Amino acid sequence: MPVKKETVLFESFNGKDVSDNPLAIYKQLLSDDPGARNRCYFSVKPSEYRKLSELYPDIQFVKRFTPGWVKYIARADFWVMNSRMPKWWKKNSQTTFIQTWHGTPLKKLGVDIANVEIPGSTTAEYHQEFVDEAARWDYLIAPNQYSHDIFKSAFKYAGRFLDIGYPRNDVLYSENTPEKIATIKQKLFGFQPKQVVMYAPTWRDDSFSEKGQYKFNLPFDLNEFFKRVSPDTMLVIRPHYLVKDRIDISGYEDRVRIFADVDINQLYLITDLLITDYSSVMFDFANLERPMLFYPYDLIHYRDQLRGFYFDYNQDNLPGPMAQSTDEFYQDLKDYTDHGSFTDFSTNLEAFNRKFCSWENGQASEKVSQLILQGGKRNE
Structure with a gap:
């Protein structure tokens, strides 16, 4: 035909x-x-x-x-x-x-x-x-x-x-303005939070209880999280769509939003700090040259047993600090809150951007x- x-x-x-x-x-x-x-x-x-x-x-x-x-x-x-x-x-x-x-x-x-x-x-x-x-x-x-x-x-x-x-990343250049960011915040929250932290973990192939039934456990305590960030911080969780209804944020509905269906580029634009692990969101977010915190709490299992990595995933190669325990994670959060960035990783972030964003x-x-x-x- x-x-x-x-x-x-x-x-x-x-x-x-x-x-x-x-x-x-x-x-x-x-x-x-x-x-x-x-x-x-x-x-x-x-x-x-x-x-x-x-x-x-x-x-x-x-x-x-x-x-x-x-x-x-x-x-x-x-x-x-x-x-x-x-x-x-x-x-x-x-x-x-x-x-x-x-x-x-x-x-x-x-x-x-x-x-x-x-x-x-x-x-x-x-x-x-x-x-x-x-x-x-x-x-x-x-x-x-x-x-x-x-x-x-x-x-x-x-x-x-x-x-x-990537065509989807074009907006990270064309819409990265205070006016556009304020518009997105108003649409998503109904107000203008001063700081937005996004947690965007990777999809775990073996995170299921039976075929078609997937699970998700937040790897940090919300109470402890909010103790270490400024009081005007909103936490955005970006989960895989299969687990978006399995996340317990009871008691924190006014400070946490779960956005599984919102265009993730809109979330990037309003995010001041990205928390992730092995997700490819790190490569897209790097276009904005903003702070990132890595929390690979199951690194040994994920890297060596489940999927394997293409490059050496360690603190020397990442554009932000890597926490492998809750104590390290909470300390890194506090460091970010105290300084507004991870100053020790500015060189890493620049090198990461050159390697992965030079065509963007x-x-x-x-x-x-x-x-x-x-x-x-x-x-x-």
Whole structure:
């Protein structure tokens, strides 16, 4: 079947949301060519269709894996997605697949994972799925040279790279102003907190009680946390969507917010201190050159047994202090509160930014938009 020229099908996180790199590219495409709105579609899970249609009334949605979806996915000129497509769906040979991916990797990916701890999948099956999927990509976006090299190896990718930075991070340059930040705070909190600390832990593959039932335990005490930060501090918790309803903040509802569905770039912009562990949020947040605190309380298990890392994860290489016990964590919090930054890590932060953010300049979305408008691979 011939493709319908200039039609674009977008998808974020297997249709669970409208976000990340695909949304940034969609917005830029419509800015560059308002008429593209009638040729662009977002593929979403049927269970999310009503909610997303209400949130984004101007976007055209198609329900994933329905008969109506087939006529769009089969004949789209471009696919723009940030995760894998099911192996059973065969891509039209005339369709250009732009894979944006969704993060700079610290943890092992694809065939580099020696032991996969995912219910219902063997390690060999998982590896082969990645290789087969990557073979379908016509373009793969890389945010930095480090990621470019890893993607090539972990996905066994032999296609074309777009070495341009992540489109989703463009707003960290265009909207990093006091006025924009105040607007976001007002929308999310209803007031203007003087300080925002965000805790954004990584997803743990083995954190489940049974298949499909995941768990989450906050690795620090909220009472102790608030003893060590200024009284005008709000704590934002950014969990994985599978555990967002399993976090107990009883008694602290006025000082803690759980934002699992808010655009994380909006959270970055209002965050004064990021607390994380092994999450790729560290690489995106580094664009803002603000303080980070690392709390890898299960480092030995995670690094050596669960996923493995691509680089030496230690205090010498990180852009902020690393606490491995609650005592160290609380002390680092106090140090931040006393000084407003981690002065001993300013050099680390600068080096980290050079390595992982050097390709980021706020123009990635524009480059992908122009690629689409110029017909992609047909005009190379």
